Amino acid sequence: MEILQTPFVRVCVTAFFVFLLAWPFLVTGDYLWITLQILIASIGAVGLNILTGFTGQISLGQGAFLGVGAYTSAYVTAKLGLSFWVGVPAAGLMTAMAGMVFGIPSLRLKGLYLAIATLASQFILEWVFIRWEPVTGGSYGITIPRPSIAGFTFATDRSYYYIVLFIAAAMILFAVNLMRTKTGRAFMAVRDHYISAEIMGINLFKYRILSFGISSFYAGVAGALFGHSLKYVSSEQFNIEVSIVYLAMIIIGGLGSILGSLFGAVFMILLPKLLSTLTVAVSADFPAVARLAIAFEHGIFGLIIIMFLIFEPDGLAHRWKMVKAYWKLYPFSY
Amino acid sequence: MTFQYFLQLVISGLVIGSIYSAVALGFVIIYKATRVVNFAQGELLMVGAYVCFGFLVQMHVPFWAALMLTILFGMVLALFVERLILRPMIGEPVISIIMVTIGLSLVLRSIVSAIWGTEILVYEPKLFPQEMIEIAGLPISLEFVWCFVLSLFLLAVFSLFFKYSKAGVAMRAAAFNQQVAQSMGISVKHIFALSWIISAIVSGIGGVLIGNINGINSSLYHFGLKVFPATILGGLDSILGAALGGMIIGILENLSDGFCKTYLDLSGVKEVAPYVFLVIILMIKPYGLFGTKEIERV
Numbered sequence: 001m002e003i004l005q006t007p008f009v010r011v012c013v014t015a016f017f018v019f020l021l022a023w024p025f026l027v028t029g030d031y032l033w034i035t036l037q038i039l040i041a042s043i044g045a046v047g048l049n050i051l052t053g054f055t056g057q058i059s060l061g062q063g064a065f066l067g068v069g070a071y072t073s074a075y076v077t078a079k080l081g082l083s084f085w086v087g088v089p090a091a092g093l094m095t096a097m098a099g100m101v102f103g104i105p106s107l108r109l110k111g112l113y114l115a116i117a118t119l120a121s122q123f124i125l126e127w128v129f130i131r132w133e134p135v136t137g138g139s140y141g142i143t144i145p146r147p148s149i150a151g152f153t154f155a156t157d158r159s160y161y162y163i164v165l166f167i168a169a170a171m172i173l174f175a176v177n178l179m180r181t182k183t184g185r186a187f188m189a190v191r192d193h194y195i196s197a198e199i200m201g202i203n204l205f206k207y208r209i210l211s212f213g214i215s216s217f218y219a220g221v222a223g224a225l226f227g228h229s230l231k232y233v234s235s236e237q238f239n240i241e242v243s244i245v246y247l248a249m250i251i252i253g254g255l256g257s258i259l260g261s262l263f264g265a266v267f268m269i270l271l272p273k274l275l276s277t278l279t280v281a282v283s284a285d286f287p288a289v290a291r292l293a294i295a296f297e298h299g300i301f302g303l304i305i306i307m308f309l310i311f312e313p314d315g316l317a318h319r320w321k322m323v324k325a326y327w328k329l330y331p332f333s334y
Numbered sequence: 335m336t337f338q339y340f341l342q343l344v345i346s347g348l349v350i351g352s353i354y355s356a357v358a359l360g361f362v363i364i365y366k367a368t369r370v371v372n373f374a375q376g377e378l379l380m381v382g383a384y385v386c387f388g389f390l391v392q393m394h395v396p397f398w399a400a401l402m403l404t405i406l407f408g409m410v411l412a413l414f415v416e417r418l419i420l421r422p423m424i425g426e427p428v429i430s431i432i433m434v435t436i437g438l439s440l441v442l443r444s445i446v447s448a449i450w451g452t453e454i455l456v457y458e459p460k461l462f463p464q465e466m467i468e469i470a471g472l473p474i475s476l477e478f479v480w481c482f483v484l485s486l487f488l489l490a491v492f493s494l495f496f497k498y499s500k501a502g503v504a505m506r507a508a509a510f511n512q513q514v515a516q517s518m519g520i521s522v523k524h525i526f527a528l529s530w531i532i533s534a535i536v537s538g539i540g541g542v543l544i545g546n547i548n549g550i551n552s553s554l555y556h557f558g559l560k561v562f563p564a565t566i567l568g569g570l571d572s573i574l575g576a577a578l579g580g581m582i583i584g585i586l587e588n589l590s591d592g593f594c595k596t597y598l599d600l601s602g603v604k605e606v607a608p609y610v611f612l613v614i615i616l617m618i619k620p621y622g623l624f625g626t627k628e629i630e631r632v
Binding site: 052058060104105108109111112113115116117119120121123124127130131244247248251255292295296297298299300301302303304305306309310313 | 609
């Protein structure tokens with residue numbers, strides 16, 4: 001409760017959570033599905049923000065780490081026949097291990113070099129997904145079941161939504177609290193000036209690897225939940241573009257801000273949906289430009305990333321703060 | 335594995351590697367002068383290949399004119415990109431700059447596929463003779479030889495440019511220390527623009543060469559990603575390193591693919607081998623063969 005400092009904020013957050021609980025009964029079909037994807041993406045984005053925003057280690061491999069989680073959970077549930085409740089933690093732990101292994105170069109590398117190393121890990125893992133057929137099913141992928149407890153299967157999106165909502169809420173709460181502990185402070189010290197941090201007695205290697213581990217744990221859980229939501233896992237779902245989307249989420253949302261990761265997740269999940277709705281609408285009216293519109297979907301996506309970086313480099317979280325500050329002093333805001 | 339097969343792998347690796355070198359050269363020029371990591375290098379190559387295709391095949395312009403027009407187009411594009419996108423980003427953290435070039439790559443890719451579609455297009459007529467010649471008992475297509483020679487020529491021209499020409503020396507000075515360069519009367523802004531122009535030209539020519547051999551399609555930008563193993567191996571800010579690194583990576587990927595196919599019965603190693611090498615290089619020699627070591631003092 002300490003993280004919510006004023007009664008007003010407490011009321012707001014509670015109201016928002018109640019609203020999220022009621023949400024499946026207000027909407028159906030596509031909207032529910034999109035909300036589900038936003039929740040899953042926000043877990044992944046918070047994870048990436050712990051690594052990139054708080055610890056300052058750039059990762060271009062988030063997509064592949066999501067994949068490791070999804071495949072682990074798929075293997076555990078579909079091939080070993082264990083339950084979802086074993087699969088998801090297993091996915092988290094497995095991905096955390098993979099993340100720590102690929103995080104080892106961070107001992108010597110930083111900034112750009114680390115970005116390139118994680119880019120390499122993305123391609124290597126993607127290759128493993130396609131080629132390690134006994135486990136990953138190769139290019140056919142794996143079909144996986146929805147979770148169930150004591151005979152009740154969470155088969156509909158609506159019931160599955162509640163599982164995802166509670167996992168997401170718990171993990172985001174943990175992340176917010178983590179940043180207030182010794183570990184979180186150490187992460188920020190490593191980001192801001194790692195030489196000073198080392199002089200102050202922070203073990204750089206330990207905290208960098210730990211950050212990779214925690215971040216990948218989040219990615220793994222998000223990947224597993226994503227896999228179970230689609231009931232199908234294949235390698236195209238975790239390519240380099242996914243990594244780019246996640247990186248875009250935390251940059252557009254705001255680096256080093258948990259709230260920002262949530263804004264980013266909402267924005268980056270909604271944007272493609274909006275664009276494709278727009279494309280469909282346009283091509284229905286003007287069939288001649290349909291091909292152009294489809295081609296430009298990605299281009300507009302790229303353009304928005306560029307615009308954000310040029311005009312709002314601190315992200316949506318910063319803008320949110322400005323708006324709040326403006327209304328706090330409302331009639332006398334200058 | 336016969337020696338002949340081995341040699342064949344080396345030679346075809348060398349040819350692809352020479353294209354990697356050209357793209358890596360473009361990457362290094364931008365990195366050295368402006369400290370921008372350009373994730374859109376492959377897209378510059380792709381744009382070059384498609385624009386040349388447009389002039390040569392669709393408008394029936396003779397080759398030399400098409401090449402000139404492609405180079406001109408590359409220059410204008412590079413100027414726009416540098417002025418509109420990269421200049422506002424000066425002083426931003428590495429991650430923002432990486433992200434902005436990724437955004438740029440998405441935009442360029444979508445423009446190309448909007449104009450030319452995604453199917454494979456073939457240069458017609460072919461620029462280089464198609465006959466086979468024999469080198470050391472191996473039949474080799476003459477266009478491979480041409481491609482290799484032209485990329486070597488490109489690399490030589492630009493190494494000389496950096497060593498002796500006034501603009502080249504100014505660029506090296508700006509790369510060494512921007513403030514000192516500015517106080518010597520070098521316009522750093524012009525240097526930034528110039529480095530983008532040169533980079534676009536080099537990559538564009540690389541694109542034209544590869545388009546001639548393999549045809550062009552929308553996955554041509556993958557060449558841009560192979561730049562990372564090449565430049566990390568050679569050293570991120572070394573021109574000689576880019577040239578050598580590209581060729582070594584080209585040969586290594588071909589050889590490892592061949593070895594795995596023959597001995598381990600494992601196919602498709604080609605796509606992943608450069609990145610495995612990349613990780614290994616980063617672990618043992620992160621600043622590459624010729625790169626400047628970053629020394630930190632407290």
